[in-house]
Amino acid sequence: MTALPLGDQAIAYRRPLGERLAASLPAIIVSIVIGLIVLPPVAVLIRTSLLSDDGAQWTLAHYATLFSDPRLYVSAWNSVTFSALAMLLSLLNGGIVAWLVERTNVPFKPLAYLSAIISLGTPYIIYVSAWLYILGRAGPLNASYRALTGETGLLFNVYSIPGMVLIEGVLWSPLVFLLLSATFRRSNADMEEAARMSGASVFATVTRISLRLAMPAIAGLGIFVFIRNLEAFDVPVLIGTPSKISLLTTDIYQSMTQVPPQLGHASAFSMLMMVIVAVLLHFYGRISKKAERYASITGKGFRPRPFDLGKGRWLGAALIVLNALLVLVLPLLAILYNSLTPFVRAMNLAGLSNLTLDHYRAVFAQAHYVELALNTVIVAASAATVAVALTAIAAWMSVRRWPYSGLIDQLTSVPLVFPGIVLGVAMIEMALNAPIPVYGTLWVIGMAFVIRYLPYGMRYSHAGIIQVHRELEDAAGISGATRPTILRRVLLPLISPSLIAGWLFIFLIGAKELSIAVLLAGYNAKTISVAMFDQWTNGAGGEVSAMGVIWTCVMTIFSSALYWVTRQRTDMASAK
Amino acid sequence: MNTPGPTLKVEGLSKIYAGSTGGVKTVDFTLKSGTFFTLLGPSGCGKTTTLRCIAGLETPNLGAIRLGDTSFFDAQAGANIPLNRRNIGMVFQSYAIWPHLTVFENVAFPLRVGKERYSRAQIKEMVERAVASVDLTGFESRSATQLSGGQQQRVALARAIVKKPSLLLLDEPLSNLDALLRDEMRAELKSLQARLGVTTIYVTHDQSEALEMSDLVAVMNGGVIVQMGTPQEIYFRPATGFVATFMGSANVLAGTVDTQAPDGSLGTVTLAGGRRLTCRFTRSAAAGDAVAVSIRPEDIRLLPAASGSGGANQLSGTVASASFLGHLARYTIDVGSGLTLHASIASQTMLQPGAQVAVEIPFDSTLALAADDAPPQGRRRNSQAAA
Ligand SMILES: Nc1ncnc2c1ncn2[C@@H]1O[C@H](COP(=O)(O)OP(=O)(O)OP(=O)(O)O)[C@@H](O)[C@H]1O
Ligand SMILES: [Mg+2]
Numbered sequence: 024m025t026a027l028p029l030g031d032q033a034i035a036y037r038r039p040l041g042e043r044l045a046a047s048l049p050a051i052i053v054s055i056v057i058g059l060i061v062l063p064p065v066a067v068l069i070r071t072s073l074l075s076d077d078g079a080q081w082t083l084a085h086y087a088t089l090f091s092d093p094r095l096y097v098s099a100w101n102s103v104t105f106s107a108l109a110m111l112l113s114l115l116n117g118g119i120v121a122w123l124v125e126r127t128n129v130p131f132k133p134l135a136y137l138s139a140i141i142s143l144g145t146p147y148i149i150y151v152s153a154w155l156y157i158l159g160r161a162g163p164l165n166a167s168y169r170a171l172t173g174e175t176g177l178l179f180n181v182y183s184i185p186g187m188v189l190i191e192g193v194l195w196s197p198l199v200f201l202l203l204s205a206t207f208r209r210s211n212a213d214m215e216e217a218a219r220m221s222g223a224s225v226f227a228t229v230t231r232i233s234l235r236l237a238m239p240a241i242a243g244l245g246i247f248v249f250i251r252n253l254e255a256f257d258v259p260v261l262i263g264t265p266s267k268i269s270l271l272t273t274d275i276y277q278s279m280t281q282v283p284p285q286l287g288h289a290s291a292f293s294m295l296m297m298v299i300v301a302v303l304l305h306f307y308g309r310i311s312k313k314a315e316r317y318a319s320i321t322g323k324g325f326r327p328r329p330f331d332l333g334k335g336r337w338l339g340a341a342l343i344v345l346n347a348l349l350v351l352v353l354p355l356l357a358i359l360y361n362s363l364t365p366f367v368r369a370m371n372l373a374g375l376s377n378l379t380l381d382h383y384r385a386v387f388a389q390a391h392y393v394e395l396a397l398n399t400v401i402v403a404a405s406a407a408t409v410a411v412a413l414t415a416i417a418a419w420m421s422v423r424r425w426p427y428s429g430l431i432d433q434l435t436s437v438p439l440v441f442p443g444i445v446l447g448v449a450m451i452e453m454a455l456n457a458p459i460p461v462y463g464t465l466w467v468i469g470m471a472f473v474i475r476y477l478p479y480g481m482r483y484s485h486a487g488i489i490q491v492h493r494e495l496e497d498a499a500g501i502s503g504a505t506r507p508t509i510l511r512r513v514l515l516p517l518i519s520p521s522l523i524a525g526w527l528f529i530f531l532i533g534a535k536e537l538s539i540a541v542l543l544a545g546y547n548a549k550t551i552s553v554a555m556f557d558q559w560t561n562g563a564g565g566e567v568s569a570m571g572v573i574w575t576c577v578m579t580i581f582s583s584a585l586y587w588v589t590r591q592r593t594d595m596a597s598a599k
Numbered sequence: 600m601n602t603p604g605p606t607l608k609v610e611g612l613s614k615i616y617a618g619s620t621g622g623v624k625t626v627d628f629t630l631k632s633g634t635f636f637t638l639l640g641p642s643g644c645g646k647t648t649t650l651r652c653i654a655g656l657e658t659p660n661l662g663a664i665r666l667g668d669t670s671f672f673d674a675q676a677g678a679n680i681p682l683n684r685r686n687i688g689m690v691f692q693s694y695a696i697w698p699h700l701t702v703f704e705n706v707a708f709p710l711r712v713g714k715e716r717y718s719r720a721q722i723k724e725m726v727e728r729a730v731a732s733v734d735l736t737g738f739e740s741r742s743a744t745q746l747s748g749g750q751q752q753r754v755a756l757a758r759a760i761v762k763k764p765s766l767l768l769l770d771e772p773l774s775n776l777d778a779l780l781r782d783e784m785r786a787e788l789k790s791l792q793a794r795l796g797v798t799t800i801y802v803t804h805d806q807s808e809a810l811e812m813s814d815l816v817a818v819m820n821g822g823v824i825v826q827m828g829t830p831q832e833i834y835f836r837p838a839t840g841f842v843a844t845f846m847g848s849a850n851v852l853a854g855t856v857d858t859q860a861p862d863g864s865l866g867t868v869t870l871a872g873g874r875r876l877t878c879r880f881t882r883s884a885a886a887g888d889a890v891a892v893s894i895r896p897e898d899i900r901l902l903p904a905a906s907g908s909g910g911a912n913q914l915s916g917t918v919a920s921a922s923f924l925g926h927l928a929r930y931t932i933d934v935g936s937g938l939t940l941h942a943s944i945a946s947q948t949m950l951q952p953g954a955q956v957a958v959e960i961p962f963d964s965t966l967a968l969a970a971d972d973a974p975p976q977g978r979r980r981n982s983q984a985a986a
Contacts, residue, residue: 035660035661035674036658036659036660036661036672036674036677036679037677038658038677038679039677042679492693492695494691494692494693494695495695495697497654497656497689497691497695498689498691498695498697498755498758499697499708499712500655500656500682500683501654501655501656501682501683501685501687501688501689502683502708502709502712502713502758502762503683503684503686503709503712503713503714503762504683504708504712504713505683505712508712512708512712513697516699517697517698517699
């Protein structure tokens with residue numbers, strides 16, 4: 024303030040109290056609300072992990088037991104190997120397909136999108152059970168191996184870390200594809216053309232220019248997928264647990280499902296996982312900042328010109344078809360087949376002549392399933408609505424830098440450190456201590472979903488609002504509109520595509536989420552993935568498959584809508 | 600208008616953005632009702648900031664903004680009317696046309712959201728009148744995204760005037776248009792403003808726009824108003840070297856005053872290289888004062904040999920470079936002692952580089968102005984009212 028000509032008549036303006044409150048209160052209230060949503064789980068975990076089992080005194084005993092148990096290190100090593108290898112597999116698979124689709128003239132591009140979209144809505148448990156069948160003892164792979172060689176053993180044992188890696192890697196390929204294709208789509212073809220004109224071959228251009236430019240984005244995505252694999256629950260519990268391969272998430276799950284549940288131990292364990300994830304997220308944040316700098320977005324008239332692969336196009340096409348087989352056709356065929364055969368059997372003529380709709384009848388005969396489906400839709404939809412509504416307002420304040428909105432961004436990203444299972448543990452502890460009986464109801468699951476998906480909501484809302492030129496809001500203010508009117512009549516209509524996309528995304532992942540819901544579900548308060556999980560562990564694979572086929576069809580409608588809205592949105596943004 | 604409208608008074612306005620030194624240091628002006636006032640200055644000098652403070656989009660640190668008896672803002676009295684109660688029309692640099700609304704709805708928006716209520720028929724009538732006054736009749740049902748840049752600009756203008764604002768603020772409204780459209784819109788804007796009789800503050804960094812349209816121009820630099828006056832005053836009697844440069848004088852030379860010279864007199868100035876020129880003093884100056892000498896390139900005469908005519912500085916030099924611009928030719932002339940001059944001459948006969956020329960500069964075109972780093976003599980109130 025030294026530059027101000029502070030003369031005798033110059034009195035700096037100080038807003039009256041009422042005005043200051045009116046200006047700062049909204050952001051303070053929103054920060055407090057978000058804080059109240061995201062901070063209690065952390066507090067509860069810290070507290071429980073430091074309290075002795077009878078709750079009488081503070082102790083480090085849980086941590087001591089945790090770290091002195093050699094099994095922890097085995098599980099940690101398993102988790103890391105599993106996560107790293109699966110990450111590499113999905114990056115390789117998803118990345119190559121994304122590059123082919125976005126930057127070359129390869130045929131069959133729509134097939135890649137179709138596979139990704141359908142897989143987005145399919146519960147992981149459906150995928151896992153499909154792959155367990157395909158690669159399993161009775162499945163087509165080992166069956167044909169035995170038929171061809173006359174051996175009695177297995178060609179490939181899916182109940183192993185390689186089996187888990189294979190399945191997890193395939194599970195994540197579609198998302199990697201979608202995220203990386205966005206990166207490749209935005210990258211500037213001029214730089215590649217400049218390299219080509221300087222005499223570089225396609226191969227040299229790709230390795231020396233394209234890959235270098237995309238490297239920060241790829242590295243960031245790699246860390247992100249690694250974290251997600253570390254947090255993965257479906258594959259570890261469905262494959263690892265039966266084959267006695269312990270991972271961090273399944274260890275936590277087991278200590279919670281023991282009788283009596285070891286809350287303190289699970290909490291200490293959860294704290295450990297949160298710290299690991301937080302450290303990884305820190306690096307992720309640094310790398311994605313760098314990726315932003317590399318992202319060469321150009322304005323108008325930007326048309327990426329695809330590479331001409333020549334005859335290599337057909338090799339590329341083969342890769343795309345192979346990918347579609349892996350992420351879409353094979354699992355869905357297997358699931359369809361399983362839903363139509365009375366019991367698990369090899370895929371052969373005898374099986375095909377014996378198809379039945381019994382499993383579908385069983386599913387439709389039970390009103391329970393309809394109720395479950397409804398439950399799932401209600402919980403996922405409510406959580407999506409709450410998360411999107413809250414983050415739309417929070418992002419508005421944070422992007423426009425309202426007074427006291429500084430903490431909003433950090434607070435909304437806190438839930439990123441909760442692996443699903445960890446959040447489940449925290450929510451159970453909170454529900455047990457809640458003054459109203461919420462334990463085992465859908466409310467807890469819904470609340471957990473809101474917490475978990477707040478960061479995703481923020482991401483979509485933030486991206487939407489940043490695209491809205493600030494003068495569009497200023498013009499409304501000048502026209503006489505109050506802030507609520509500006510929000511309702513100008514901002515919301517303009518960002519609605521982003522909000523709808525965010526809503527659909529949260530809805531889709533909420534509807535198939537297992538790790539949180541499995542801990543929190545009560546007998547009458549289950550989601551469909553928990554029901555499938557229960558039926559699966561009870562050995563009713565056929566019914567699970569029938570449910571899976573129906574559910575996948577329904578969710579595909581939503582994921583197609585998501586894809587359509589997102590496309591619209593990028594078109595709108597680039598049209599500006 | 601039979602009763603004169605309210606006067607806009609901006610006093611000691613200062614807005615430094617928190618955590619930076621950018622913004623507006625101090626700005627004063629008074630505008631009679633109906634004045635077309637232009638804030639002119641280079642990028643980053645604080646034009647938009649001044650406008651946003653008047654609109655209420657920013658809260659100033661110091662000063663007061665008054666329209667007639669209403670204090671929009673007064674730091675001392677603690678008054679601050681929120682922006683949606685000021686009844687100001689504004690056209691933004693980006694137009695800020697809402698893409699989700701039709702042209703009609705864009706223009707009708709201020710009537711729908713304000714405190715006053717209008718009937719449906721009133722809204723229709725007012726919107727139609729505003730749309731007609733910017734020549735967009737027939738476009739009402741179009742989506743705003745289906746308009747050209749010039750049409751969007753008109754929609755923004757219609758939206759700004761639909762409610763009969765007490766003040767019209769225009770932030771570089773023509774800068775996104777192509778040159779031809781820009782010329783056309785200048786005249787239209789000016790005549791619209793005259794018809795409405797609304798006090799208008801216009802922001803631009805284009806001096807020809809400012810000269811053509813304004814009743815009153817304020818040249819800003821570094822967050823302060825350097826000079827304020829009619830277009831003629833600014834053009835012919837720039838206060839400082841900066842203003843002269845900004846108004847298109849290509850030759851601004853540093854020098855010192857030889858002998859004390861009163862306002863409007865002729866006197867001599869010694870330039871940095873030692874050469875002495877006779878200048879017209881636009882402000883009084885004492886011996887030894889640092890001044891800036893400004894010579895417009897079109898005021899320089901180039902002759903094959905010295906004519907010896909009185910009332911002009913006589914120099915001789917060599918043509919260093921020549922370029923043909925169509926109706927004019929532009930030369931740089933090396934006149935020795937480290938001095939080069941830029942001259943623009945009618946282009947019928949071109950001089951070649953290397954040619955020897957006599958250079959004549961009339962005393963009246965050789966202006967001695969305050970140097971830019973010199974402190975302003977006394978504290979001049981910049982307030983002035985338009986004629
Ligand atoms: N929100 C802000 N926060 C901090 N500094 C700002 C902000 N807005 C503007 N400034 C700074 O204040 C100064 C004046 O900015 P202003 O936008 O008023 O300039 P201008 O004269 O309108 O320039 P232009 O012709 O480029 O539009 C600049 O130095 C700018 O960097
Ligand atoms: Mg500006």
